[in-house]
Structures are given as C-alpha cells and as structure tokens.
Amino acid sequence: SQQGEEDPQALSIQEGENATMNCSYKTSINNLQWYRQNSGRGLVHLILIRSNEREKHSGRLRVTLDTSKKSSSLLITASRAADTASYFCATEKANQAGTALIFGKGTTLSVSS
C-alpha cells in the first residue's frame, strides 16, 4: 500500500522558474524524506525532515512539513533542465526489527530550456 501521495502527478515548467510539489500521508510519522529518480534509474536521497521540524533547506531545495495536515511540500527554486526527474516522498514504517520506506507514486517534473 502507498502511504504518501504526491501532487501534481506531472509538472512542466521553464528553466529559472520555481517548482512546487506536495505530498500527503495518512498515519503519524517520525520523519519524511524526499527522493529524486532520473529516467527509471536509482533513487537519490534529497532531504529528510523530522516530525518536530517545520522547514528545512538544502541548496535550492526547501521542504516544509505540516504534521497537523499530514502534508509536506518540496520547492525547487531557479529550476534547471537537469532537475528533470521524478520526485517521491517517503515515510517510514518501522517495527522493532527494521524500517521500510513507503513511497507515493511520485511527481514527474519536466524543465525545458
């Protein structure tokens, strides 16, 4: 089952514009992570935000977390063609033995020059 759901499913913008994608989840979390995937290859970890954090920055990335609304957003500022990829949010499903990442279906971002 998928815990997180990204919105929109697809986003097309011009280079230099900002891109915002959203993620909603269903159950309480310890943290939420964002990953990028280029053209059906492996996932690259972008940023992790913990449940007691509201905002986090990493370079051109800004992530917010609203635990009361069970939602997060990823903002990419001044986008570049190289940002073209699929972006996934992931939450953790943990038990005493291990931790699984539960992903949404992703947002496909296309940045044209």
Add this chain to the structure above:
Amino acid sequence: DAGVTQSPTHLIKTRGQQVTLRCSPKSGHDTVSWYQQALGQGPQFIFQYYEEEERQRGNFPDRFSGHQFPNYSSELNVNALLLGDSALYLCASSLVSGGRQETQYFGPGTRLLVL
C-alpha cells in the same frame, strides 16, 4: 567510496522461470532492503535484511525470497515468474546506528522483463 551496486542491470526471463538478483551495499552499511518498482509507480517495499536475517517484509508472496551474506551483500530470488513481476528492482543499503536505521541509499536497479 563505492556506492550501492546491483547486478545484472537488465534481465529477460520467461514465465515460470526463476531469477536471482544481487546487491552489494555501500561501504560501511550493514542493512539491505529490496524494493519493486512497476512502470509509472513508486517503489514498493519487498523485505529488509540485517545480520543475515529477514527483519521486515512487505506484502509480497513467498515466491520472493532473499538472503544476506556475512559480507552484507544480498540476493533477491523470485520463483515461478509471472508477467506482473516485470519491474525495476531496487536495492537500498543503510546503517543501523544506536538502534536506529539511518538514511537508505539506493543502487541503480535491475530491470527485469518477464515474457
């Protein structure tokens, strides 16, 4: 410092066959997780191995099995392949530190096509 590696990169099998996929974790990592990603979908958790034992399992049938070796590398085995098993199989490694699992780092994946 080598990242997570997977082999093979691509594989074609026919229905009913068996397949073995391999993963070497990032240096210093002791935990390996496997995910299946169908086209246009997000990755789905299959199972996780730590200290050579399966620690957590997703909603996958027993046809999916795995193993972790003393050097922390891992194999994913799928028996009696179905057309629906066609997907990108991703391996992720991480480190358990202070009883807590750190960030998972993914390999490039193995693309399996079942005909």
